[in-house]
Amino acid sequence: MSIEYMGLSRINGPLIVLEGVRDAAYDEIVEIVVNRTEHKLGRIIEIYEDKAIIQVFEGTDGMSLNNTHTRLTGRPMEVTLSPDILGRTFNGIGQPIDGLGDIISNLRRDVNGQPLNPVTREYPRNYIRTGISAIDGLTTLIRGQKLPIFSGNGLPHDRLAAQIVQQASLGGDTDEKFAIVFAAMGVKYDVSEFFRRTFAESGVSSHVVMFLNLANDPVVERLITPKVALTAAEYLAFELGMHILVILTDMTSYAEAMREVSSSKGEIPSRKGFPGYLYSELATIYERAGIVQGVNGSVTQLPILTMPNDDITHPIPDLTGYITEGQIVLDRELNGQSIYPPINVLPSLSRLMKDGIGEGYTRADHQDVANQLFSSYAKVGDARALASVIGEDELSPIDKKYLEFGKAFESRFVGQGEDENRTIEQTLNIGWELLKILPREELDRIDTKLLDQYYPEASEAPADGSTHA
């Protein structure tokens, strides 16, 4: 029987201070009973001799300096795992909330995980077809990648993530086991309900594990939610050999919870009040994506974060971009023009794309077409800026072509239906059709041989763009 400590010496926001503890370890989990009825969990985040500073996941409401009993568990934060977690719903710290009872298993894992040894990683090369042209064509998602969606409030990032889940799960390798781990940190009830409904409608509910910390749930709890979710994902991927797509939404709420706790601790803030260790903390989450040599499964991460005030230089998207392998950036202006998905391709990027596309993976012309589309679309911006000054009529013929290309690119390549699932062939063919709006000399990023194949000299753009067939 372990010792229970009665009372506390201090309560400050989500933090409590317990004095006179013996044998407490750093990062250990404690159980707190308030008024002999309410159970809470806390984690020791600082310790000085016999004084422990504890962060309470469920918040400190209702606690007083003398109505609590605290017990040390002797373990770091752990989560119970078994294959039965598929299809279940948990709260932010991994306790079932779907009324189906506890997970019965002897397997418990430390949620903090451990860093993957770079030597045992396998470099990701297999692409995931999402059926969305802007992603498949220009920012290809690779199995084992971490590719966040940078969005803003009111932009359709949830619909985009849901579409990726629906279409990617129906991808080529149907015999391989596929599952989704969904972690919500501080999102609205409607958002979590939207995802639940989408999973149900696409018939994948039995392959989804949900961890929900909603906007009205305790703030500190969401600090542990992504770690619990990723521990579950790693278990499913590396021990059960499944391909896991992890959706983390919204990383902004996670970072803000960290700031809240940090300021209650009285730490020295760095940028915009966030603690100096924001980068390291985000890294321990994002770096848990990947593939391990000799294991079948993979963990692919699709974190969603809303950029405060659409500012990509805000610390959260900024540090995220330095850790993740690219980003998909949504754009308010495109959204205003009713283009779905409103992906602004210029700042979007997939770092792993170059090794997962081309001959043997997608199609030989993929890289060149993507480069050319990027480069040509960048010129559209210049032409538009000029047009806004001197008027469209005054533009040179080639600049007018670029305007035409830009419009078509946005409406036909980027824009597509919410249930439109394009093949890679379709995507690339649309790309060629659009490039044919421009004169052949302007296409300086494409190998001459490929140009001859898809855009023969002295040929006008055929209406259907299927010259290579």
Next chain:
Amino acid sequence: MLKTGLIYGINGPVITVKGNPGFSMAEMVYVGSQNLVGEVIALSSGMTTIQVYEETSGIRPGDKVTGTGGPISVTLAPGILNNIFDGIERPLSEIAKTGGAYISRGVSVDSLNRTKLWETQITVKKGDYVYPGTILACVPETPSIVHKVMVPPNLSGTLIDVVPDGSYTIDDTLAVLRRKDGTEVKLTMAQKWPIRVPRPYAKRFPASRPLITGQRILDTFFPIARGGTAAVPGGFGTGKTMTQHQIAKWSDADIIVYIGCGERGNEMTQVLEDFSKLTDPKSGHPLMARTTLIANTSNMPVAAREASIYTGITLAEYYRDMGYHVAIMADSTSRWAEALRELSGRLEEMPAEEGFPAYLASRLSAFYERAGVVQNLNQTEGSVSIIGAVSPQGGDFSEPVTQNTKRFVRCFWGLDKSLSYARHFPAINWLTSYSEYLSDLAPWYAEHVDKNFVDCRNQLMSLLNQESSLMEIVKLIGSDVLPDDQKLVLEIARVIRLGFLQQNAFHPDDTCVPMEKQMKMMQTSLYLYKKSKTLVTMGMPVSVLKEEKIFEHIIAIKYDVPNNKLEMFDEYKKEIDSFYDRVIEKNA
């Protein structure tokens, strides 16, 4: 008797020990029952502060801290090359053998293989008087590199015993040295050196020859000298890592030390895979044979990230002492600076700019000053060049790490977001970048490449600058209103940008371009400019010139002329001449 203390408090990677157990500053200590590695970073009469290089979860107040009596050091011996280490020189492949896919805590593995037998050729004999740095033996460490076993920098004396040539491990005694005071020291292949102390050298030379990288914008426009320092700042996605990879692959340094400091795990895996497969154009052996990797990825403990930079440079200095030219890629120094900030915050130090500690600038300068071309203690010449990536917050170059780095490096390759958006790679902005080495290196270029090299380079640069000021006008009123000589400048600048500055890292010929070809490409572009300018002064409009497609041909030289067929450039000259004649004929 080792000194011990008891833990009082724990806050992340920082732990405090009550009282004064007698540890010294920067001493390496073992923490807790798992023997986590730590380092003493502050001392007061009542409290000792220690940073721990591993995750501190589960450590308790009252656990024991044991001193080792010496500072954090690396083991220097054969086996460093073709290997991958974490931030404190623990071999990751050995950790994987014992610990599986994850890096567990408190792993105790030797830095280098202690049982492997190395073919050793002794180069000294009994009775020789040896000085610090004297080469005792040569060991073929990899197919590319001969490792030279040296007398440690603090020893000199007479050799009273020397073993014959043969196979030895790094712990076997190769020679016994008697010092002046009569004490005897056994010399092995291995020596230890504290990572925060620069290794000594005899004297330093000024920079005089470039580190050739095969990257046109670097070699021609903003060269870095052997023994020089360069910073590559850029927001995410602008190609810092790609630039570093290209230099690591193709530069003419003898040895590459690649430090992945707080970066992505997959990137290190990629370097490991790529460098094992690619062959070094100079030696024909795999690139890994001349490379060592230090991988402290972003999710590995933050204190070890801080140390990884020093570990890397100490390894580099060791090979420099053997007479090699070493280049260090540090990707990224911002992560290292953030590690400083994080630890400084845990120590509750007074922050300076943006939360960074006030000693950021002095730490940065101390690091970059470890670069240089030197005469070693053993009279050989070696160099360490440092190329540090900087990841400025929000891509804003006015932040403290970029600004302070700029003060201590002489080469600045600023990466540009708008260039990378347009997929112009390498996305090095030619207007904001600079190299202070250009004038130092001009004699070398004149002697080894062409006497007009610097002149051509300056002409190209001037055209690009003219383009940039013309573009200001074009943005306001369009290019149609410009006079024809200015339109020609825009056209030639386009040829330079697409044909010369843009370089395709995935193209077999274009990924690394020899200096001769770079020179010929410059000359050809300038020749085209000269001829076209004559035509324009004769009254030919630029639109007429453009009909000839000659500009596209010159742009495609980078792909069309293989690196070993430079005689093809004569044909391009003829082509320009005939283009000139044709235009005159048609429009006479």
